[in-house]
Amino acid sequence: MRFDLAALTRRQRNPRRTLIPLRAISAQATRATDLYRAAYLPVIQxxxxxxxxxxxxxxxxxxxVTQDSAATLETEIQRAENTVGAFLLSVRPRVERWARQAEAWHRMRWRRAVLDATSVDLATLIGPEDARETLETIIARNVGLVRSVSDETRRRIGDAVFRGxxxxxxxxxxAKEIREAVAITRRRALRIAADQNVKLSSALNDERRRQAGIDSWQWVHSDKPNFRPEHDARDGKLYSENSERVGSEYQGKLVRKPPEDKPGQLPFCGCTSKAVLILE
Known part of the structure:
Protein backbone atom coordinates (compact mmCIF):
# COMPACT_ATOMS: atom_id res chain seq x y z
CA MET A 1 0.00 0.00 0.00
CA ARG A 2 1.46 3.35 -1.09
CA PHE A 3 -1.32 5.44 0.41
CA ASP A 4 -4.50 4.90 2.43
CA LEU A 5 -7.43 5.97 0.27
CA ALA A 6 -9.91 5.27 3.08
CA ALA A 7 -8.12 7.73 5.38
CA LEU A 8 -7.86 10.32 2.60
CA THR A 9 -11.58 9.95 1.93
CA ARG A 10 -12.50 10.53 5.56
CA ARG A 11 -10.24 13.56 5.64
CA GLN A 12 -11.73 14.98 2.45
CA ARG A 13 -15.32 14.64 3.59
CA ASN A 14 -17.49 12.83 6.12
CA PRO A 15 -19.05 10.04 4.07
CA ARG A 16 -22.27 8.51 5.36
CA ARG A 17 -21.84 5.28 3.45
CA THR A 18 -19.53 2.50 4.67
CA LEU A 19 -19.31 0.94 1.22
CA ILE A 20 -18.21 3.07 -1.74
CA PRO A 21 -17.97 1.29 -5.10
CA LEU A 22 -15.71 2.87 -7.71
CA ARG A 23 -16.54 2.91 -11.39
CA ALA A 24 -15.37 -0.25 -13.17
CA ILE A 25 -12.51 0.11 -15.64
CA SER A 26 -12.76 -2.35 -18.51
CA ALA A 27 -10.19 -2.93 -21.23
CA GLN A 28 -10.50 -0.56 -24.18
CA ALA A 29 -11.19 -2.68 -27.26
CA THR A 30 -9.27 -0.40 -29.62
CA ARG A 31 -6.09 -1.09 -27.68
CA ALA A 32 -6.32 -4.77 -28.61
CA THR A 33 -6.30 -3.68 -32.25
CA ASP A 34 -3.31 -1.44 -31.55
CA LEU A 35 -1.39 -4.36 -30.03
CA TYR A 36 -2.24 -6.64 -32.93
CA ARG A 37 -1.12 -4.10 -35.52
CA ALA A 38 2.07 -3.19 -33.69
CA ALA A 39 3.33 -6.65 -32.75
CA TYR A 40 1.44 -9.47 -34.42
CA LEU A 41 0.36 -8.20 -37.84
CA PRO A 42 3.94 -7.71 -39.18
CA VAL A 43 4.61 -11.41 -38.53
CA ILE A 44 1.46 -12.41 -40.40
CA GLN A 45 2.36 -10.09 -43.28
CA VAL A 65 10.95 -34.79 -56.32
CA THR A 66 14.56 -35.10 -55.18
CA GLN A 67 16.52 -34.22 -52.08
CA ASP A 68 17.53 -30.97 -53.77
CA SER A 69 13.87 -30.05 -54.29
CA ALA A 70 13.14 -30.38 -50.58
CA ALA A 71 16.25 -28.38 -49.77
CA THR A 72 15.12 -25.57 -52.06
CA LEU A 73 11.76 -25.42 -50.34
CA GLU A 74 13.43 -25.41 -46.94
CA THR A 75 15.59 -22.48 -48.07
CA GLU A 76 12.52 -20.50 -49.12
CA ILE A 77 10.80 -21.15 -45.81
CA GLN A 78 13.98 -20.23 -43.95
CA ARG A 79 14.17 -16.95 -45.88
CA ALA A 80 10.70 -16.01 -44.61
CA GLU A 81 11.68 -17.04 -41.10
CA ASN A 82 14.76 -14.81 -41.28
CA THR A 83 12.57 -11.87 -42.29
CA VAL A 84 10.38 -12.46 -39.27
CA GLY A 85 13.48 -12.86 -37.08
CA ALA A 86 14.71 -9.42 -38.11
CA PHE A 87 11.35 -7.94 -37.11
CA LEU A 88 11.41 -9.73 -33.75
CA LEU A 89 14.46 -7.65 -32.81
CA SER A 90 12.18 -4.60 -32.70
CA VAL A 91 9.07 -6.22 -31.27
CA ARG A 92 9.84 -5.44 -27.62
CA PRO A 93 9.98 -1.63 -28.13
CA ARG A 94 6.71 -1.88 -30.05
CA VAL A 95 5.01 -3.75 -27.21
CA GLU A 96 6.53 -1.36 -24.66
CA ARG A 97 4.99 1.64 -26.42
CA TRP A 98 1.62 -0.06 -26.48
CA ALA A 99 1.83 -1.00 -22.80
CA ARG A 100 2.86 2.52 -21.72
CA GLN A 101 -0.04 4.05 -23.63
CA ALA A 102 -2.48 1.55 -22.15
CA GLU A 103 -1.18 2.26 -18.64
CA ALA A 104 -1.52 6.03 -19.11
CA TRP A 105 -5.12 5.61 -20.28
CA HIS A 106 -5.92 3.29 -17.36
CA ARG A 107 -4.28 5.65 -14.85
CA MET A 108 -6.40 8.54 -16.11
CA ARG A 109 -9.58 6.47 -15.81
CA TRP A 110 -8.61 5.25 -12.33
CA ARG A 111 -7.91 8.80 -11.16
CA ARG A 112 -11.32 9.94 -12.43
CA ALA A 113 -13.10 6.97 -10.85
CA VAL A 114 -11.54 7.71 -7.46
CA LEU A 115 -12.23 11.45 -7.73
CA ASP A 116 -15.89 10.91 -8.63
CA ALA A 117 -16.46 8.42 -5.80
CA THR A 118 -14.41 9.97 -2.99
CA SER A 119 -13.50 13.57 -4.01
CA VAL A 120 -9.83 12.58 -3.59
CA ASP A 121 -7.50 13.57 -6.45
CA LEU A 122 -4.64 11.09 -6.91
CA ALA A 123 -2.75 13.25 -9.41
CA THR A 124 0.35 13.55 -7.23
CA LEU A 125 0.09 10.10 -5.66
CA ILE A 126 0.23 7.76 -8.67
CA GLY A 127 2.43 7.56 -11.73
CA PRO A 128 3.64 5.18 -14.44
CA GLU A 129 6.56 3.95 -12.34
CA ASP A 130 4.09 2.38 -9.88
CA ALA A 131 3.02 -0.14 -12.52
CA ARG A 132 6.50 -0.93 -13.85
CA GLU A 133 6.54 -4.56 -12.70
CA THR A 134 3.06 -5.21 -14.11
CA LEU A 135 4.06 -3.73 -17.47
CA GLU A 136 7.32 -5.69 -17.62
CA THR A 137 5.41 -8.92 -17.08
CA ILE A 138 2.90 -8.24 -19.86
CA ILE A 139 5.65 -7.02 -22.24
CA ALA A 140 7.77 -10.15 -21.76
CA ARG A 141 4.71 -12.34 -22.18
CA ASN A 142 3.75 -10.72 -25.49
CA VAL A 143 7.27 -10.90 -26.91
CA GLY A 144 7.13 -14.63 -26.28
CA LEU A 145 3.65 -14.91 -27.79
CA VAL A 146 4.70 -13.10 -30.97
CA ARG A 147 7.54 -15.61 -31.38
CA SER A 148 5.13 -18.48 -30.83
CA VAL A 149 2.79 -17.12 -33.52
CA SER A 150 5.66 -17.13 -36.03
CA ASP A 151 6.87 -20.58 -34.93
CA GLU A 152 3.38 -22.02 -35.34
CA THR A 153 3.05 -20.54 -38.82
CA ARG A 154 6.41 -21.93 -39.86
CA ARG A 155 5.47 -25.38 -38.54
CA ARG A 156 2.11 -25.43 -40.31
CA ILE A 157 3.59 -24.31 -43.64
CA GLY A 158 6.52 -26.73 -43.39
CA ASP A 159 4.24 -29.66 -42.53
CA ALA A 160 1.96 -28.86 -45.46
CA VAL A 161 4.64 -28.57 -48.16
CA PHE A 162 6.79 -31.53 -47.13
CA ARG A 163 3.76 -33.75 -46.59
CA GLY A 164 2.57 -32.59 -50.01
CA ALA A 175 -1.30 -23.69 -51.80
CA LYS A 176 -4.77 -23.67 -50.26
CA GLU A 177 -3.49 -25.45 -47.16
CA ILE A 178 -0.58 -23.11 -46.49
CA ARG A 179 -2.79 -20.05 -47.02
CA GLU A 180 -5.26 -21.48 -44.55
CA ALA A 181 -2.35 -22.04 -42.16
CA VAL A 182 -1.61 -18.30 -42.23
CA ALA A 183 -5.33 -17.51 -41.86
CA ILE A 184 -5.51 -19.74 -38.76
CA THR A 185 -2.50 -17.97 -37.28
CA ARG A 186 -4.06 -14.57 -38.04
CA ARG A 187 -7.23 -15.51 -36.18
CA ARG A 188 -5.19 -16.82 -33.26
CA ALA A 189 -3.12 -13.63 -33.14
CA LEU A 190 -6.28 -11.49 -33.02
CA ARG A 191 -7.61 -13.54 -30.11
CA ILE A 192 -4.26 -13.35 -28.31
CA ALA A 193 -4.11 -9.55 -28.68
CA ALA A 194 -7.65 -9.17 -27.31
CA ASP A 195 -6.87 -11.50 -24.41
CA GLN A 196 -3.60 -9.77 -23.55
CA ASN A 197 -5.34 -6.39 -23.59
CA VAL A 198 -7.86 -7.64 -21.02
CA LYS A 199 -5.11 -9.20 -18.92
CA LEU A 200 -3.17 -5.93 -18.76
CA SER A 201 -6.28 -4.01 -17.75
CA SER A 202 -7.12 -6.59 -15.06
CA ALA A 203 -3.56 -6.55 -13.72
CA LEU A 204 -3.61 -2.74 -13.56
CA ASN A 205 -6.94 -2.85 -11.72
CA ASP A 206 -5.35 -5.11 -9.09
CA GLU A 207 -2.18 -3.01 -8.91
CA ARG A 208 -3.95 0.34 -8.44
CA ARG A 209 -6.30 -1.18 -5.89
CA ARG A 210 -3.41 -2.54 -3.82
CA GLN A 211 -1.59 0.80 -3.96
CA ALA A 212 -4.65 2.53 -2.52
CA GLY A 213 -5.05 0.01 0.28
CA ILE A 214 -8.35 -1.29 -1.13
CA ASP A 215 -8.81 -4.98 -0.39
CA SER A 216 -12.38 -5.44 -1.64
CA TRP A 217 -13.90 -5.59 -5.11
CA GLN A 218 -16.92 -6.68 -7.09
CA TRP A 219 -16.96 -9.07 -10.02
CA VAL A 220 -18.18 -7.49 -13.27
CA HIS A 221 -19.21 -10.04 -15.89
CA SER A 222 -18.16 -9.48 -19.50
CA ASP A 223 -21.53 -10.40 -21.08
CA LYS A 224 -19.60 -12.14 -23.85
CA PRO A 225 -21.65 -14.65 -25.88
CA ASN A 226 -19.38 -17.56 -24.93
CA PHE A 227 -19.03 -17.02 -21.21
CA ARG A 228 -18.14 -19.28 -18.31
CA PRO A 229 -21.32 -20.00 -16.29
CA GLU A 230 -19.43 -19.74 -12.99
CA HIS A 231 -18.24 -16.25 -13.97
CA ASP A 232 -21.78 -15.17 -14.80
CA ALA A 233 -22.87 -16.40 -11.35
CA ARG A 234 -20.22 -14.18 -9.71
CA ASP A 235 -21.44 -10.98 -11.35
CA GLY A 236 -21.99 -8.23 -8.76
CA LYS A 237 -20.75 -10.31 -5.83
CA LEU A 238 -18.40 -8.69 -3.32
CA TYR A 239 -15.01 -10.23 -2.53
CA SER A 240 -12.15 -9.28 -0.23
CA GLU A 241 -8.51 -10.28 0.19
CA ASN A 242 -8.87 -9.29 3.87
CA SER A 243 -9.88 -12.51 5.61
CA GLU A 244 -11.29 -10.51 8.55
CA ARG A 245 -13.96 -9.03 6.24
CA VAL A 246 -15.05 -12.36 4.76
CA GLY A 247 -18.50 -13.33 6.07
CA SER A 248 -19.38 -9.77 7.07
CA GLU A 249 -22.12 -7.66 5.50
CA TYR A 250 -21.86 -4.05 4.43
CA GLN A 251 -25.03 -2.31 3.33
CA GLY A 252 -26.62 -5.67 2.65
CA LYS A 253 -23.65 -6.96 0.66
CA LEU A 254 -22.08 -10.22 1.88
CA VAL A 255 -18.28 -10.29 1.61
CA ARG A 256 -16.93 -13.51 0.14
CA LYS A 257 -13.52 -15.10 -0.13
CA PRO A 258 -12.09 -14.48 -3.63
CA PRO A 259 -12.23 -17.40 -6.06
CA GLU A 260 -9.01 -18.98 -7.28
CA ASP A 261 -9.26 -17.25 -10.65
CA LYS A 262 -9.75 -13.50 -10.73
CA PRO A 263 -11.50 -11.52 -13.49
CA GLY A 264 -9.55 -11.61 -16.75
CA GLN A 265 -7.03 -14.22 -15.59
CA LEU A 266 -8.27 -17.33 -17.38
CA PRO A 267 -7.68 -17.59 -21.14
CA PHE A 268 -10.01 -15.30 -23.08
CA CYS A 269 -11.97 -14.24 -19.99
CA GLY A 270 -13.38 -10.75 -20.58
CA CYS A 271 -14.57 -10.08 -17.03
CA THR A 272 -13.23 -7.24 -14.93
CA SER A 273 -13.36 -6.06 -11.32
CA LYS A 274 -14.77 -2.97 -9.66
CA ALA A 275 -12.89 -1.65 -6.64
CA VAL A 276 -15.00 -1.18 -3.51
CA LEU A 277 -13.80 1.08 -0.70
CA ILE A 278 -15.04 -0.04 2.70
CA LEU A 279 -14.99 2.51 5.51
CA GLU A 280 -15.23 1.00 8.97
Whole structure:
Protein backbone atom coordinates (compact mmCIF):
# COMPACT_ATOMS: atom_id res chain seq x y z
CA MET A 1 0.00 0.00 0.00
CA ARG A 2 1.46 3.35 -1.09
CA PHE A 3 -1.32 5.44 0.41
CA ASP A 4 -4.50 4.90 2.43
CA LEU A 5 -7.43 5.97 0.27
CA ALA A 6 -9.91 5.27 3.08
CA ALA A 7 -8.12 7.73 5.38
CA LEU A 8 -7.86 10.32 2.60
CA THR A 9 -11.58 9.95 1.93
CA ARG A 10 -12.50 10.53 5.56
CA ARG A 11 -10.24 13.56 5.64
CA GLN A 12 -11.73 14.98 2.45
CA ARG A 13 -15.32 14.64 3.59
CA ASN A 14 -17.49 12.83 6.12
CA PRO A 15 -19.05 10.04 4.07
CA ARG A 16 -22.27 8.51 5.36
CA ARG A 17 -21.84 5.28 3.45
CA THR A 18 -19.53 2.50 4.67
CA LEU A 19 -19.31 0.94 1.22
CA ILE A 20 -18.21 3.07 -1.74
CA PRO A 21 -17.97 1.29 -5.10
CA LEU A 22 -15.71 2.87 -7.71
CA ARG A 23 -16.54 2.91 -11.39
CA ALA A 24 -15.37 -0.25 -13.17
CA ILE A 25 -12.51 0.11 -15.64
CA SER A 26 -12.76 -2.35 -18.51
CA ALA A 27 -10.19 -2.93 -21.23
CA GLN A 28 -10.50 -0.56 -24.18
CA ALA A 29 -11.19 -2.68 -27.26
CA THR A 30 -9.27 -0.40 -29.62
CA ARG A 31 -6.09 -1.09 -27.68
CA ALA A 32 -6.32 -4.77 -28.61
CA THR A 33 -6.30 -3.68 -32.25
CA ASP A 34 -3.31 -1.44 -31.55
CA LEU A 35 -1.39 -4.36 -30.03
CA TYR A 36 -2.24 -6.64 -32.93
CA ARG A 37 -1.12 -4.10 -35.52
CA ALA A 38 2.07 -3.19 -33.69
CA ALA A 39 3.33 -6.65 -32.75
CA TYR A 40 1.44 -9.47 -34.42
CA LEU A 41 0.36 -8.20 -37.84
CA PRO A 42 3.94 -7.71 -39.18
CA VAL A 43 4.61 -11.41 -38.53
CA ILE A 44 1.46 -12.41 -40.40
CA GLN A 45 2.36 -10.09 -43.28
CA UNK A 46 5.90 -11.49 -43.56
CA UNK A 47 4.62 -15.03 -43.92
CA UNK A 48 1.84 -13.95 -46.30
CA UNK A 49 4.36 -12.24 -48.58
CA UNK A 50 6.50 -15.40 -48.60
CA UNK A 51 3.68 -17.66 -49.79
CA UNK A 52 3.94 -17.00 -53.58
CA UNK A 53 7.62 -17.97 -53.63
CA UNK A 54 6.97 -21.08 -51.52
CA UNK A 55 4.07 -22.08 -53.77
CA UNK A 56 6.19 -21.59 -56.91
CA UNK A 57 9.04 -23.69 -55.49
CA UNK A 58 6.60 -26.40 -54.51
CA UNK A 59 5.17 -26.53 -58.04
CA UNK A 60 8.68 -26.85 -59.51
CA UNK A 61 9.69 -29.46 -56.95
CA UNK A 62 6.59 -31.54 -57.55
CA UNK A 63 7.71 -32.44 -61.07
CA UNK A 64 11.17 -33.42 -59.83
CA VAL A 65 10.95 -34.79 -56.32
CA THR A 66 14.56 -35.10 -55.18
CA GLN A 67 16.52 -34.22 -52.08
CA ASP A 68 17.53 -30.97 -53.77
CA SER A 69 13.87 -30.05 -54.29
CA ALA A 70 13.14 -30.38 -50.58
CA ALA A 71 16.25 -28.38 -49.77
CA THR A 72 15.12 -25.57 -52.06
CA LEU A 73 11.76 -25.42 -50.34
CA GLU A 74 13.43 -25.41 -46.94
CA THR A 75 15.59 -22.48 -48.07
CA GLU A 76 12.52 -20.50 -49.12
CA ILE A 77 10.80 -21.15 -45.81
CA GLN A 78 13.98 -20.23 -43.95
CA ARG A 79 14.17 -16.95 -45.88
CA ALA A 80 10.70 -16.01 -44.61
CA GLU A 81 11.68 -17.04 -41.10
CA ASN A 82 14.76 -14.81 -41.28
CA THR A 83 12.57 -11.87 -42.29
CA VAL A 84 10.38 -12.46 -39.27
CA GLY A 85 13.48 -12.86 -37.08
CA ALA A 86 14.71 -9.42 -38.11
CA PHE A 87 11.35 -7.94 -37.11
CA LEU A 88 11.41 -9.73 -33.75
CA LEU A 89 14.46 -7.65 -32.81
CA SER A 90 12.18 -4.60 -32.70
CA VAL A 91 9.07 -6.22 -31.27
CA ARG A 92 9.84 -5.44 -27.62
CA PRO A 93 9.98 -1.63 -28.13
CA ARG A 94 6.71 -1.88 -30.05
CA VAL A 95 5.01 -3.75 -27.21
CA GLU A 96 6.53 -1.36 -24.66
CA ARG A 97 4.99 1.64 -26.42
CA TRP A 98 1.62 -0.06 -26.48
CA ALA A 99 1.83 -1.00 -22.80
CA ARG A 100 2.86 2.52 -21.72
CA GLN A 101 -0.04 4.05 -23.63
CA ALA A 102 -2.48 1.55 -22.15
CA GLU A 103 -1.18 2.26 -18.64
CA ALA A 104 -1.52 6.03 -19.11
CA TRP A 105 -5.12 5.61 -20.28
CA HIS A 106 -5.92 3.29 -17.36
CA ARG A 107 -4.28 5.65 -14.85
CA MET A 108 -6.40 8.54 -16.11
CA ARG A 109 -9.58 6.47 -15.81
CA TRP A 110 -8.61 5.25 -12.33
CA ARG A 111 -7.91 8.80 -11.16
CA ARG A 112 -11.32 9.94 -12.43
CA ALA A 113 -13.10 6.97 -10.85
CA VAL A 114 -11.54 7.71 -7.46
CA LEU A 115 -12.23 11.45 -7.73
CA ASP A 116 -15.89 10.91 -8.63
CA ALA A 117 -16.46 8.42 -5.80
CA THR A 118 -14.41 9.97 -2.99
CA SER A 119 -13.50 13.57 -4.01
CA VAL A 120 -9.83 12.58 -3.59
CA ASP A 121 -7.50 13.57 -6.45
CA LEU A 122 -4.64 11.09 -6.91
CA ALA A 123 -2.75 13.25 -9.41
CA THR A 124 0.35 13.55 -7.23
CA LEU A 125 0.09 10.10 -5.66
CA ILE A 126 0.23 7.76 -8.67
CA GLY A 127 2.43 7.56 -11.73
CA PRO A 128 3.64 5.18 -14.44
CA GLU A 129 6.56 3.95 -12.34
CA ASP A 130 4.09 2.38 -9.88
CA ALA A 131 3.02 -0.14 -12.52
CA ARG A 132 6.50 -0.93 -13.85
CA GLU A 133 6.54 -4.56 -12.70
CA THR A 134 3.06 -5.21 -14.11
CA LEU A 135 4.06 -3.73 -17.47
CA GLU A 136 7.32 -5.69 -17.62
CA THR A 137 5.41 -8.92 -17.08
CA ILE A 138 2.90 -8.24 -19.86
CA ILE A 139 5.65 -7.02 -22.24
CA ALA A 140 7.77 -10.15 -21.76
CA ARG A 141 4.71 -12.34 -22.18
CA ASN A 142 3.75 -10.72 -25.49
CA VAL A 143 7.27 -10.90 -26.91
CA GLY A 144 7.13 -14.63 -26.28
CA LEU A 145 3.65 -14.91 -27.79
CA VAL A 146 4.70 -13.10 -30.97
CA ARG A 147 7.54 -15.61 -31.38
CA SER A 148 5.13 -18.48 -30.83
CA VAL A 149 2.79 -17.12 -33.52
CA SER A 150 5.66 -17.13 -36.03
CA ASP A 151 6.87 -20.58 -34.93
CA GLU A 152 3.38 -22.02 -35.34
CA THR A 153 3.05 -20.54 -38.82
CA ARG A 154 6.41 -21.93 -39.86
CA ARG A 155 5.47 -25.38 -38.54
CA ARG A 156 2.11 -25.43 -40.31
CA ILE A 157 3.59 -24.31 -43.64
CA GLY A 158 6.52 -26.73 -43.39
CA ASP A 159 4.24 -29.66 -42.53
CA ALA A 160 1.96 -28.86 -45.46
CA VAL A 161 4.64 -28.57 -48.16
CA PHE A 162 6.79 -31.53 -47.13
CA ARG A 163 3.76 -33.75 -46.59
CA GLY A 164 2.57 -32.59 -50.01
CA UNK A 165 5.85 -33.64 -51.64
CA UNK A 166 5.72 -37.03 -49.97
CA UNK A 167 2.15 -37.64 -51.09
CA UNK A 168 2.62 -35.94 -54.48
CA UNK A 169 -0.35 -33.69 -53.81
CA UNK A 170 -1.39 -31.12 -56.45
CA UNK A 171 0.03 -27.61 -56.11
CA UNK A 172 -3.38 -26.00 -55.74
CA UNK A 173 -4.22 -28.19 -52.72
CA UNK A 174 -0.99 -27.40 -50.95
CA ALA A 175 -1.30 -23.69 -51.80
CA LYS A 176 -4.77 -23.67 -50.26
CA GLU A 177 -3.49 -25.45 -47.16
CA ILE A 178 -0.58 -23.11 -46.49
CA ARG A 179 -2.79 -20.05 -47.02
CA GLU A 180 -5.26 -21.48 -44.55
CA ALA A 181 -2.35 -22.04 -42.16
CA VAL A 182 -1.61 -18.30 -42.23
CA ALA A 183 -5.33 -17.51 -41.86
CA ILE A 184 -5.51 -19.74 -38.76
CA THR A 185 -2.50 -17.97 -37.28
CA ARG A 186 -4.06 -14.57 -38.04
CA ARG A 187 -7.23 -15.51 -36.18
CA ARG A 188 -5.19 -16.82 -33.26
CA ALA A 189 -3.12 -13.63 -33.14
CA LEU A 190 -6.28 -11.49 -33.02
CA ARG A 191 -7.61 -13.54 -30.11
CA ILE A 192 -4.26 -13.35 -28.31
CA ALA A 193 -4.11 -9.55 -28.68
CA ALA A 194 -7.65 -9.17 -27.31
CA ASP A 195 -6.87 -11.50 -24.41
CA GLN A 196 -3.60 -9.77 -23.55
CA ASN A 197 -5.34 -6.39 -23.59
CA VAL A 198 -7.86 -7.64 -21.02
CA LYS A 199 -5.11 -9.20 -18.92
CA LEU A 200 -3.17 -5.93 -18.76
CA SER A 201 -6.28 -4.01 -17.75
CA SER A 202 -7.12 -6.59 -15.06
CA ALA A 203 -3.56 -6.55 -13.72
CA LEU A 204 -3.61 -2.74 -13.56
CA ASN A 205 -6.94 -2.85 -11.72
CA ASP A 206 -5.35 -5.11 -9.09
CA GLU A 207 -2.18 -3.01 -8.91
CA ARG A 208 -3.95 0.34 -8.44
CA ARG A 209 -6.30 -1.18 -5.89
CA ARG A 210 -3.41 -2.54 -3.82
CA GLN A 211 -1.59 0.80 -3.96
CA ALA A 212 -4.65 2.53 -2.52
CA GLY A 213 -5.05 0.01 0.28
CA ILE A 214 -8.35 -1.29 -1.13
CA ASP A 215 -8.81 -4.98 -0.39
CA SER A 216 -12.38 -5.44 -1.64
CA TRP A 217 -13.90 -5.59 -5.11
CA GLN A 218 -16.92 -6.68 -7.09
CA TRP A 219 -16.96 -9.07 -10.02
CA VAL A 220 -18.18 -7.49 -13.27
CA HIS A 221 -19.21 -10.04 -15.89
CA SER A 222 -18.16 -9.48 -19.50
CA ASP A 223 -21.53 -10.40 -21.08
CA LYS A 224 -19.60 -12.14 -23.85
CA PRO A 225 -21.65 -14.65 -25.88
CA ASN A 226 -19.38 -17.56 -24.93
CA PHE A 227 -19.03 -17.02 -21.21
CA ARG A 228 -18.14 -19.28 -18.31
CA PRO A 229 -21.32 -20.00 -16.29
CA GLU A 230 -19.43 -19.74 -12.99
CA HIS A 231 -18.24 -16.25 -13.97
CA ASP A 232 -21.78 -15.17 -14.80
CA ALA A 233 -22.87 -16.40 -11.35
CA ARG A 234 -20.22 -14.18 -9.71
CA ASP A 235 -21.44 -10.98 -11.35
CA GLY A 236 -21.99 -8.23 -8.76
CA LYS A 237 -20.75 -10.31 -5.83
CA LEU A 238 -18.40 -8.69 -3.32
CA TYR A 239 -15.01 -10.23 -2.53
CA SER A 240 -12.15 -9.28 -0.23
CA GLU A 241 -8.51 -10.28 0.19
CA ASN A 242 -8.87 -9.29 3.87
CA SER A 243 -9.88 -12.51 5.61
CA GLU A 244 -11.29 -10.51 8.55
CA ARG A 245 -13.96 -9.03 6.24
CA VAL A 246 -15.05 -12.36 4.76
CA GLY A 247 -18.50 -13.33 6.07
CA SER A 248 -19.38 -9.77 7.07
CA GLU A 249 -22.12 -7.66 5.50
CA TYR A 250 -21.86 -4.05 4.43
CA GLN A 251 -25.03 -2.31 3.33
CA GLY A 252 -26.62 -5.67 2.65
CA LYS A 253 -23.65 -6.96 0.66
CA LEU A 254 -22.08 -10.22 1.88
CA VAL A 255 -18.28 -10.29 1.61
CA ARG A 256 -16.93 -13.51 0.14
CA LYS A 257 -13.52 -15.10 -0.13
CA PRO A 258 -12.09 -14.48 -3.63
CA PRO A 259 -12.23 -17.40 -6.06
CA GLU A 260 -9.01 -18.98 -7.28
CA ASP A 261 -9.26 -17.25 -10.65
CA LYS A 262 -9.75 -13.50 -10.73
CA PRO A 263 -11.50 -11.52 -13.49
CA GLY A 264 -9.55 -11.61 -16.75
CA GLN A 265 -7.03 -14.22 -15.59
CA LEU A 266 -8.27 -17.33 -17.38
CA PRO A 267 -7.68 -17.59 -21.14
CA PHE A 268 -10.01 -15.30 -23.08
CA CYS A 269 -11.97 -14.24 -19.99
CA GLY A 270 -13.38 -10.75 -20.58
CA CYS A 271 -14.57 -10.08 -17.03
CA THR A 272 -13.23 -7.24 -14.93
CA SER A 273 -13.36 -6.06 -11.32
CA LYS A 274 -14.77 -2.97 -9.66
CA ALA A 275 -12.89 -1.65 -6.64
CA VAL A 276 -15.00 -1.18 -3.51
CA LEU A 277 -13.80 1.08 -0.70
CA ILE A 278 -15.04 -0.04 2.70
CA LEU A 279 -14.99 2.51 5.51
CA GLU A 280 -15.23 1.00 8.97
Missing amino acids: AWTEALPAIEADYARSLSN LTERRPSREV
